[in-house]
Amino acid sequence: MKKMLMGMLVGFMICVSASIAYAGSAQAAQVEVGITGDLDFEKEKVSTFNDSKTLSGTAEKGTTINIIVYTKSRLGNLTEVENYSVEVGDSNLFSQAVGLSVGDNYIEFKATKEGYDNYEGSVTVSRKNKAIKTKLENSIYIPGGSL
Amino acid sequence: MKSIKFSRIKNFVIVGLIFAAVYQTGTLWLGNYTGHNFFYSILNTNNGLRSSKKTSATLIDAQKIVVGYGNKYFNLIYPGLMGGKDILPKTNGFITSLLENGKYVTTEETVLEQYIGQKCVIYDFAFDVSATQYFIGMGTVNNDNIKGINSISQIIAVPAAGKNDVSYLYIVDAYTGKTNIFEANSSVESEKLYSQIEELEGLNVDSMKYISTRQSGFNIFKENTFVPQWTQSKYQYAAINKISTLSRFGDDIDTELENATSGFFDNYYTKSLTKDSNGVYMISDDNTVVKYYPQGTMEYFNYQSSANKTEQTLSTAYYACKEFLKKDGTLKTKMFLSDVKLNKSDGLVFCFDYCINDIPIFLSEKTKENLSIEHAAEVVVESNTVKKYKRYAYDFEALPSHDRWVDVDFLGAMNQAIASEGDQGSVTEIGDIVLAYYVDESSESGLKWFTYVDGEIHTVDTVKNVSNQDVAEDGK
Numbered sequence: 026m027k028k029m030l031m032g033m034l035v036g037f038m039i040c041v042s043a044s045i046a047y048a049g050s051a052q053a054a055q056v057e058v059g060i061t062g063d064l065d066f067e068k069e070k071v072s073t074f075n076d077s078k079t080l081s082g083t084a085e086k087g088t089t090i091n092i093i094v095y096t097k098s099r100l101g102n103l104t105e106v107e108n109y110s111v112e113v114g115d116s117n118l119f120s121q122a123v124g125l126s127v128g129d130n131y132i133e134f135k136a137t138k139e140g141y142d143n144y145e146g147s148v149t150v151s152r153k154n155k156a157i158k159t160k161l162e163n164s165i166y167i168p169g170g171s172l
Numbered sequence: 173m174k175s176i177k178f179s180r181i182k183n184f185v186i187v188g189l190i191f192a193a194v195y196q197t198g199t200l201w202l203g204n205y206t207g208h209n210f211f212y213s214i215l216n217t218n219n220g221l222r223s224s225k226k227t228s229a230t231l232i233d234a235q236k237i238v239v240g241y242g243n244k245y246f247n248l249i250y251p252g253l254m255g256g257k258d259i260l261p262k263t264n265g266f267i268t269s270l271l272e273n274g275k276y277v278t279t280e281e282t283v284l285e286q287y288i289g290q291k292c293v294i295y296d297f298a299f300d301v302s303a304t305q306y307f308i309g310m311g312t313v314n315n316d317n318i319k320g321i322n323s324i325s326q327i328i329a330v331p332a333a334g335k336n337d338v339s340y341l342y343i344v345d346a347y348t349g350k351t352n353i354f355e356a357n358s359s360v361e362s363e364k365l366y367s368q369i370e371e372l373e374g375l376n377v378d379s380m381k382y383i384s385t386r387q388s389g390f391n392i393f394k395e396n397t398f399v400p401q402w403t404q405s406k407y408q409y410a411a412i413n414k415i416s417t418l419s420r421f422g423d424d425i426d427t428e429l430e431n432a433t434s435g436f437f438d439n440y441y442t443k444s445l446t447k448d449s450n451g452v453y454m455i456s457d458d459n460t461v462v463k464y465y466p467q468g469t470m471e472y473f474n475y476q477s478s479a480n481k482t483e484q485t486l487s488t489a490y491y492a493c494k495e496f497l498k499k500d501g502t503l504k505t506k507m508f509l510s511d512v513k514l515n516k517s518d519g520l521v522f523c524f525d526y527c528i529n530d531i532p533i534f535l536s537e538k539t540k541e542n543l544s545i546e547h548a549a550e551v552v553v554e555s556n557t558v559k560k561y562k563r564y565a566y567d568f569e570a571l572p573s574h575d576r577w578v579d580v581d582f583l584g585a586m587n588q589a590i591a592s593e594g595d596q597g598s599v600t601e602i603g604d605i606v607l608a609y610y611v612d613e614s615s616e617s618g619l620k621w622f623t624y625v626d627g628e629i630h631t632v633d634t635v636k637n638v639s640n641q642d643v644a645e646d647g648k
């Protein structure tokens with residue numbers, strides 16, 4: 026009898042106690058960034074003859090944009106060559122021209138804002154020598170032949 | 173009988189000559205007939221009609237020429253009155269050739285980012301130019317292709333890349349907002365223009381590069397504009413020094429000033445030079461007065477009445493204006509056409525600003541107010557004759573060392589301008605943003621950002637941690 030009463034009491038107390046669980050988001054929202062010009066992160070690798078590329082787009086005021094440019098050696102070693110930091114202001118726009126060395130340039134892009142998850146992207150920009158462009162424009166290509 | 177008849181004929185001839193003498197004297201007094209004789213009118217009759225002075229027309233200059241390299245980078249050139257290096261005649265030749273030999277394709281909603289995606293030359297006008305007047309100046313007004321165009325805000329010339337490619341000409345109609353597209357096969361003119369663009373790209377490797385706000389997706393700008401962008405943390409440049417015209421003349425100012433202003437006068441010997449107690453130099457004859465003020469302005473007045481009023485159009489008035497400015501012997505710094513106004517009482521007013529190394533020079537609001545001048549030079553043309561001319565009489569030269577820098581980019585300037593408007597949400601449009609030299613009372617001038625936000629001009633410093641300057645109520 027005593028055991029039954031104790032069991033009923035415990036069961037009643039469990040039913041009365043409030044749930045402390047809630048269905049919240051497992052992660053914070055990601056900072057909103059829209060890339061609008063010249064360079065984006067849809068492709069892993071792009072080529073260019075230009076000595077610079079412009080990263081531009083939209084983001085909320087107070088977002089910090091960090092861009093790091095690495096040169097990539099043939100062995101795949103990365104060496105940091107440029108580091109840019111831009112604070113997005115009232116215009117909600119950002120734009121930064123990044124210098125490129127001849128060869129592979131690995132560009133890391135990160136947008137951070139307090140209370141939000143970072144937005145990150147990267148792309149490799151392969152800068153070709155302009156002399157090759159001139160040669161391509163002035164040459165007649167025969168399949169199987171060489172320039 | 174014979175003698176009576178002869179006597180009568182003689183009397184009639186004498187009376188006729190008296191009337192002719194009175195008429196000739198009267199017209200000589202009131203009109204400008206230098207070099208005319210009694211038979212001038214008869215000798216210059218054309219098809220039975222009396223011909224007056226032939227009125228010439230000229231091309232309306234673009235405020236700036238933008239050269240695009242097809243890689244989303246551009247260079248800006250302020251062509252000024254002295255021409256825009258080789259790019260200007262080659263682009264004009266290309267436009268004329270394409271309109272004469274090409275064909276009209278279509279008129280469509282403007283997709284500017286597409287048109288400027290290739291190697292191109294863009295004429296950006298300071299105001300909406302009447303298409304008819306522009307093509308009169310170019311000499312292609314009778315071309316059927318252009319009859320449907322009202323007014324022009326931009327012209328984009330895209331030469332063919334190769335012999336088998338096609339050249340395009342895009343004329344943006346300011347009235348409809350649409351673009352008229354013309355095309356033609358590759359030609360000698362398109363090859364020359366394409367080569368010139370490539371040459372400029374090579375020459376301007378180290379020059380300031382510009383990007384298009386439209387191509388970058390910056391829709392906050394009312395219209396596309398070109399803004400400078402650099403890869404380094406700061407852009408280094410040389411300040412400019414201003415030199416007063418009067419101070420250039422040294423000790424023998426009277427002789428130097430007379431010689432420099434001789435172009436304004438028909439007769440060198442009839443003019444006089446005086447200096448009043450306020451230090452104002454005045455050179456004048458019966459019809460013309462030129463004044464140089466110690467505060468730094470010069471003025472020209474032409475009081476001669478236009479006895480033969482000729483019909484004035486934009487292109488004929490601009491021709492008169494340009495020909496007149498060639499006579500200003502004290503004008504040494506390049507000027508570009510900034511605006512044109514129609515003044516009901518005076519006529520057409522052409523407004524110019526100075527530029528140096530393709531960077532414009534703008535006067536501070538205080539300078540403008542003190543000197544009652546809105547631009548560096550204003551030329552009033554009536555009946556194809558310059559009636560008034562006022563100019564900020566200083567020359568500018570770049571200092572030898574690049575010891576100044578810009579570390580606030582165009583977005584930083586724009587953010588400051590928007591923030592100074594107060595309520596961020598109230599800003600509806602950015603008209604333009606220009607990096608230009610800012611001229612005030614100081615002898616040396618550096619660069620500032622001129623941002624046009626909701627009709628107001630904000631000047632923003634180009635160095636971080638320096639407070640904003642004046643806000644003007646100018647409209648744009």
